[in-house]
Amino acid sequence: MSELRWNPILREWVATATHRMDRPQLPKDWCPFCPGSGRVPDDYDVYIYPNDFPTFRMPPPKPSMEGTGLLQVAPSAGVCDVVLYTPEHDTTLAQLPVSHIVKLVRLWRRRFRELASMPEIHYVFIFENKGEVIGVTMPHPHGQIYAFPYIPPKVQRELDSAQEHYESTGRCLFCDVMEEEKRDRRRVLAEGEGFFVVVPFYARWPFEVHITSLRHMGNIEEFWEEEIQGLARILKFVLLKYNNLYGFSFPYIMVLHQAPTDSRDYPYYHFHIEFYPPYRSRDKLKYLAGCESGAGTFINDSAAEEKAAQLRAVPPHTLEEVD
Ligand SMILES: [Zn+2]
Ligand SMILES: [Zn+2]
Ligand SMILES: [Zn+2]
DSSP states (O other), X not given: OEEEEEETTTTEEEEEEGGXXXXXXXXSSOOXXXXXXXXXXXXXXXXXXXXXXXXXXXXXXXXXXXXXXXXXXXXXXXXXXXXXXXXXXXOOGGGSOHHHHHHHHHHHHHHHHHHHTSTTOOEEEEXXXXXXXXXXXXXXXXXXXXXXXXXXXXXXXXXXXXXXXXXXXXXXXXXXXXXXXXXXXXXXXXXXXXXXXXXXXXXSSTTOEEEEESSOOSSGGGOOHXXXXXXXXXHHHHHHHHHHHHSSOOOEEEEEEOOOOSSOOOTTOOOEXXXXXXXXXXXXXXXXXXXXXXXXXXXXXXXXXXXXXXXXXXXXXXXXXXX
16 A cells, blocks of 8 residues: 555645565665665666555555545655666775766666656655664665655755745845854864855754755756866765764765755755754764654754754864865
8 A cells, every 4th residue: 555645634645555565675695786686786886776665656556545624635646766786785985986886876867767757746856764773774875866746844944034035135045044144153074065054053963964065056967077077076075074083984965955856946045954863972863752752843963054064073084185
């Protein structure tokens, strides 16, 4: 069973996908993503693999029941991809050379374009869950792409604020926030190669990091060649800092926030990437407890300025060190 159920109280869709209960949990003896599995080419650099347990698919299955006026049901139309970062099983994105990460950025761009051209797809969401504590079920280095038939609510909230700011000031909200962070400097980790890296003033997670394009643009399709190269280096810069914090491979959620692909124009939206690592210190995890889950307010037990200083203190110290 796979369908969208509408919550009229929170005004959001919940995707039900009961077949996902059958997903393999960290299989030890076999990996479908490794060359030789019969499921992927014997020779690849980076590769789009159709998710075996998709939340969205095309054409979608018929919903299991009819909705009512209040409790609506919709087909879960969309696409779920697995993005294989490398044929090597025992590595991570942080360990790959920048020249290889460039191939990943190009693949994201190509796939974004393909999915964006599908009329049913209103939002292309590129992300990575990394680490067992995040709930990763397959250890092979990979990310995912969910192509949604609607604009997801977190992005919609960003769009609404950005639109309001644009209409009242004529400027981009993301550009304006970036200018304030640049003036303040205390939370900045890097600037260069076309991007700006910061622990945001309003970080929800202790080591939350945002990467924002210096140039005002809505999505990865608008990248110049230098920005493709630059983003690869910037990503590795952030991931190496994370790994060097406590000397272990740092788990995180990474999400790309881009303009929707529903054929409307979003001149006020601005490309950025957000990282949410669950660790708040070497051996303590942050959980989404009552206040976060029930009230929607995050409690961050550290100041963004302190965490930025901690991240600045570990290598790499400059973008030039990363290759
Ligand atoms: Zn593998
Ligand atoms: Zn902007
Ligand atoms: Zn965002």
